[in-house]
Amino acid sequence: MPAIVGAVKVINISASSIFNIGDVYSMSPDSSAKTYAGGGSFNTGDGIRVNLENSNTYVQDSDKIDQSIS
Template identity: 85%
Template sequence: MPAKVGAVKVIYMTSSSIFNIGDVYSMSPQSTAKTYAGGGSFNTGNGIRINLKNSNTYVNDSDKIDQNIT
């Protein structure tokens, strides 16, 4: 179904971004990333106190490939 869109201002896009206005059948990324993070990672805010003592992140990825890009 067609859509009417007003003014759009794009300030910044990375090289792996997808930008779409209107109808779309399929969108697929052109890059992938894998992130390993231990306890206490990705915390945001003011006044956060984290005490993990000894924290280790063990990773065993036997297949090595998660998403193929062709």
Template identity: 70%
Template sequence: MPAKVGAVKVISLSSSSIFNIGDVYNMAPQATAKTFAGGGSFNTGDGIRIRLNRADTFVNDSEVIDQPIVNNA
């Protein structure tokens, strides 16, 4: 179903961004990243209270390639 979109103002896009308005068949990333963080690391908002008695992050990543970007144009 086609989308009707009003005015759009784009301030900035990074070098690996994808920007789209409307219907999409395929969007292919040109870069990938992986982030590991402990509990409560990415919380945002007003008045958030977090109590972590122990906040350790143990990572066991056995995958060599998580998201291949070969042949993406």
């Protein structure tokens, strides 16, 4: 069934988003990301104390591709 749409104002669309007006059969956005972080990087809460002295994050990724999106 056709869609009747009035005025539309788009302010921002992020990189992995979909914007559609009207009829659509299927929509599926794809995205992938790699995150490297050292010890204590993702701690959340009140009053957290992290003492790591000398912390290093070593990354060896020989294949370069983890998730292929086509």
